[in-house]
Amino acid sequence: MNISSIENNLINTSFVLLLIALISYWWNLTINSNNTIIFLSQTLTILINLTIASSLILRWAENKYFPLSNLYESLIFLAWSITFLQIFIEKKTKNKFTGPITIPIVLFIIGFATMSLPNELRLASPLVPALKSNWLMMHVTVMILSYGTLITGSLLSFLLLIISNNNTIQIEGNSNSNNQKILFRYQLKNTNEISNNFNRIKLIQLIDNLSYRIIGFGFPLLTIGIISGAVWANDAWGTYWSWDPKETWALITWIIFAIYLHSRINNKLEGKKPAMIASIGFIIIWICYLGVNFLGKGLHSYGWLIT
Structure with a gap:
């Protein structure tokens, strides 16, 4: 199994985990709130964040540049950013509303990136001269x-x-x-x-x-x-x-x-x-x-x- 296949499997895994987390968060919010469900929801979010991060790191290692050069890569990084912020907010505020509203957005982002974008926008390609700059990481990362x-x-x-x-x-x-x-x-x-x-x-x-x-x-x-x-x-x-x-x-x-x-x-x-x-x-x-x-x-x- 090559690196690209592993990366795709990680993204698909994150999608499945997002579906489970969506059910868990909304179950906790609307039906039955208890510490077990809260712990499960937060653990799933951490696993999702780590899974997405792993896919980005593998893509970075394989292509030798920070993976923000096309729409697919930026969408995946955006999904990671939102889940990371969600983990931080839940850790600091202990509120139960952030997860139920951010997880659906992340699910949409991952679904759109993997199911709607054509293959040519998902494949990594050599950077054009304008993108061969340290500003790629600085500018695009901060914007996302x-x-x-x-x-x-x-x-x-x-x-x-x-x-x-x-x-x-x-x-x-x-x-x-x-x-x-x-x-x-x-x-x-x-x-x-x-x-x-x-x-x-x-x-x-x-x-x-x-x-x-x-x-x-x-x-x-x-x-x-x-x-x-x-x-x-x-x-x-x-x-x-x-x-x-x-x-x-x-x-x-x-x-x-x-x-x-x-x-x-x-x-x-x-x-x-x-x-x-x-x-x-x-x-x-x-x-x-x-x-x-x-x-x-x-x-x-x-x-x-x-x-």
């Missing part, structure tokens, strides 16, 4: 890590919108970083409903703060990725910025999340309004990452399928 981080934070914001979209609770006010006061209006009917709504408020605050912290970490990564890309572009093509479709949408992504952070830091907003901005950012990320490659041709054309 920022995508994974911002996707996770945006998913939590989307989850916040779903939870808060209930007639019995309406977020109406704002807060500041000093006293963290939030004004809520309730439509309450009985004592049980009061308890349920206070639990919902606490849950919304938890998800809101976690989403803010994750996006706050991903935004500097995106900034560093764009700056390093501009420096690399000047070295490779003689210009820092050429308004290539990928560059343009990366700038739009940066602006969207800058607006989100501005609304949180300066306007002291929490809850649904910033979450809506982050949810829009989730769509923009995928347009920047995949849509541009499928629908437009430019200097960043490794994943472009239309000829």
Whole structure:
């Protein structure tokens, strides 16, 4: 069995593990939560992360360059990034919401990379001259890590919108970083409903703060990725910025999340309004990452399928 076959088997194994983890996480969230299921879910995520990492390392060893030169490799690395971030968040926060929303996305990424991409985009090929640079690892790695981080934070914001979209609770006010006061209006009917709504408020605050912290970490990564890309572009093509479709949408992504952070830091907003901005950012990320490659041709054309 050659290295390519082992790599493919590792990716297929990760797909199967993702299916099991998806069932485990959602079982724990909706049906029966206990420590055994939580441990199983987290162990599966670690195995998935190690399996994906092993496939990338084998590809790196076989082809003698960091595996980020085509769309397939970047998708696999994105899947690794999201699972790594998920493991870190679960370790630090002990919350049970990150896994159920990130595992389906990773499952989609792996499924799309292995089942939808044509073979020519999955096969490793010698690097073109522009990619034979140390900037390949620096720029592309940071960009993919920022995508994974911002996707996770945006998913939590989307989850916040779903939870808060209930007639019995309406977020109406704002807060500041000093006293963290939030004004809520309730439509309450009985004592049980009061308890349920206070639990919902606490849950919304938890998800809101976690989403803010994750996006706050991903935004500097995106900034560093764009700056390093501009420096690399000047070295490779003689210009820092050429308004290539990928560059343009990366700038739009940066602006969207800058607006989100501005609304949180300066306007002291929490809850649904910033979450809506982050949810829009989730769509923009995928347009920047995949849509541009499928629908437009430019200097960043490794994943472009239309000829």
